[in-house]
Amino acid sequence: MSGLSETERAGFTKILSLMTKCDLLSLSDTVTNKMIVVENITEAKETILAFTKNAEELLRRKKVQRDLIFKYLATEGVAMPPNSEKHMLIKRTLELWSSVKVVDENPQGEAASSDVNCGMGFDPLVLGQQFCQWFFQLLNSQNLSLGQQPQDWGPQHFWPDVKLRLLSKAGSEQMEEFLGADLVSRRFLALTRDERLLFSPNLDPHGLKALTSPHGLVLVAVAGTIHRDSVCLGIFEQIFGLIRSPLDNNSWKIKFVNLKIRGQDALSGTDVAAPALTYNSSELQLLCS
Incomplete structure (x- = not known):
């Protein structure tokens, strides 16, 4: 019916x-x-x-x-x-x-295997989009105000020596660094579960960039807005360094994360609707080296 x-x-x-x-x-x-x-x-x-x-x-x-x-x-x-x-x-x-392209629960593995099969046809931007959809869906599901079943978040998605740099500007500027999969995964969890933040990435071309280094590192940079309930609190820019893990079905794991958060008061007239990345490709290249 x-x-x-x-x-x-x-x-x-x-x-x-x-x-x-x-x-x-x-x-x-x-x-x-x-x-x-x-x-x-x-x-x-x-x-x-x-x-x-x-x-x-x-x-x-x-x-x-x-x-x-x-x-x-x-x-x-x-x-x-x-x-x-x-x-x-x-x-x-x-x-x-x-569009019924149901995103696989774990696009890391999917992206990894399809890339191996097509040799040189690997497109970092496609991986970047799949990765961001997967990552933010997983992270946002930890926010209990959404009434969703939290998905499988944890240190297993990071390399053991992962490093997180968190720069937040809301009034004053704060810089925090975390080292190790356990600490990094718990700091992210605190943002969504405890502070009830919701990350909405802008996966349009001006909000997402991805590039690869000769050493197998893929950089994914994404901008987006941060919300609590229906209030937009500000914008974020996040750079992920991804490297394949041969021990885990060749899936991509997070090697480092740079997260920059700016509260509404620090934005002064920026277009919050669909924020664009402020990093350019040469700045990202430097991170690859």
Whole structure:
């Protein structure tokens, strides 16, 4: 009976899980014209999905609020300007679902194996996009305010001697350094789980750069916005150094991270909507050497 594709169902399942019980029951009544009485949240979700003829119709419902769609897109690694109107968010969500290129849970491994097969055809930008989608989805899932099941975060995604440099400007400037997979992974966890931050990377060409060094290091630089709930707190720029791990199915692991965070008050007139990288290629090359 449902007119939704598998991808749309999976997407709506995430969006509906962000809704309150009261709104879910009300939405179920609306969708079924009160023909079906549901007993609990699970039944309400199933009923809503079963009686929905198409995805756009459901996204337009009043109870599917703008903020829910914004939050959902952020967890999927899709950056949208914080002031986007609901119709823009709906359009972007439908585009995302129609592209049906379901990102593998672990694009590191996927990117690694496809690269080996095509010899010289390795495109660092494709790896950069896949890596950022994977990394930020994983990191954002630790933020409990999204109501998502946290994914498998931990030191296993980093090299044992990984180094994190964290530079934050919000009023005053602070510089922190962390060494080792355990400390680095815990510092990231503190940002999302404890400080409830949400990272929304800008994967458009001006927000993402990637390049390789002759020694097998891939540099991925990305800019984006940082949110808490529906408030945009500022922007970030992050550079990852990735190296393959032959012991772990040749998957990519993080060797170093430079993270620069600027709060709204330190931005003074910068366009926050879709921040661009301020690093140029020659600065990145220096990091490769």
